[in-house]
Amino acid sequence: MAVEIEVRDVHKIYKRDTQEVPVLSGLSIEVQKGEYVALMGPSGSGKTTLLNLIGGIDRPTRGTVSVGGTNIAGLKAGALAKWRSRNIGFIFQLYNLIPVLNAQQNVELPLLLVKMSGAERKKRAKTALELVGLGDRLSHFPRQLSGGQEQRVAIARAIVADPTFLLCDEPTGDLDRKSADEILDLLSLLVTERGKTILMVTHDPRAAERASALLHLEKGVLVEAAQGKAMVAS
Numbered sequence: 001m002a003v004e005i006e007v008r009d010v011h012k013i014y015k016r017d018t019q020e021v022p023v024l025s026g027l028s029i030e031v032q033k034g035e036y037v038a039l040m041g042p043s044g045s046g047k048t049t050l051l052n053l054i055g056g057i058d059r060p061t062r063g064t065v066s067v068g069g070t071n072i073a074g075l076k077a078g079a080l081a082k083w084r085s086r087n088i089g090f091i092f093q094l095y096n097l098i099p100v101l102n103a104q105q106n107v108e109l110p111l112l113l114v115k116m117s118g119a120e121r122k123k124r125a126k127t128a129l130e131l132v133g134l135g136d137r138l139s140h141f142p143r144q145l146s147g148g149q150e151q152r153v154a155i156a157r158a159i160v161a162d163p164t165f166l167l168c169d170e171p172t173g174d175l176d177r178k179s180a181d182e183i184l185d186l187l188s189l190l191v192t193e194r195g196k197t198i199l200m201v202t203h204d205p206r207a208a209e210r211a212s213a214l215l216h217l218e219k220g221v222l223v224e225a226a227q228g229k230a231m232v233a234s
């Protein structure tokens with residue numbers, strides 16, 4: 001399989017007043033297309049920072065981040081926003097749904113960034129919600145849904161534009177075990193049946209077990225790579 005994500009000698013340093021705070025230190029990894037990778041490590045180890053760099057939300061201080069052969073660290077802001085809307089689906093721990101919009105309207109939001117008719121947006125949102133098992137909840141508002149159902153809406157929103165890969169930051173962290181397992185089943189289905197590439201940050205060992213590869217981050221450095229083909233790049 002082709003390499004989908006390549007992080008090469010990436011450093012990320014934040015400035016706090018006059019102090020420099022290193023978060024990632026010369027990190028290099030490769031993730032292949034269609035792979036399901038779990039990223040674990042203690043709080044403050046740089047997991048979410050790495051996700052933000054790969055998703056084009058932040059830029060590295062040094063090094064390159066390439067996705068699908070595109071060096072996104074070198075894109076200007078406008079080109080980066082356009083690339084992100086076409087290629088990435090984000091799934092967060094706290095769903096980030098808009099309370100005054102119903103499920104279908106929440107899922108339609110990413111499609112507002114592309115040229116598309118209102119009817120086509122509604123059709124795609126409905127299809128995405130049906131895919132995650134919520135075809136009967138189109139008009140429900142977030143307050144009318146359980147936590148697991150809210151996360152399913154968030155997943156539908158993440159996949160509605162058919163992105164290349166999904167970045168998941170603690171997607172089961174706010175759910176009970178049953179709901180968490182249902183979400184993990186859904187993510188696995190997106191890999192096996194839809195061919196999505198997934199990079200998931202998690203503290204949950206049971207969530208990490210679902211992945212085909214496990215990377216462990218400590219103080220901005222990869223200290224372990226197990227299972228599958230995701231690897232520390234040489």
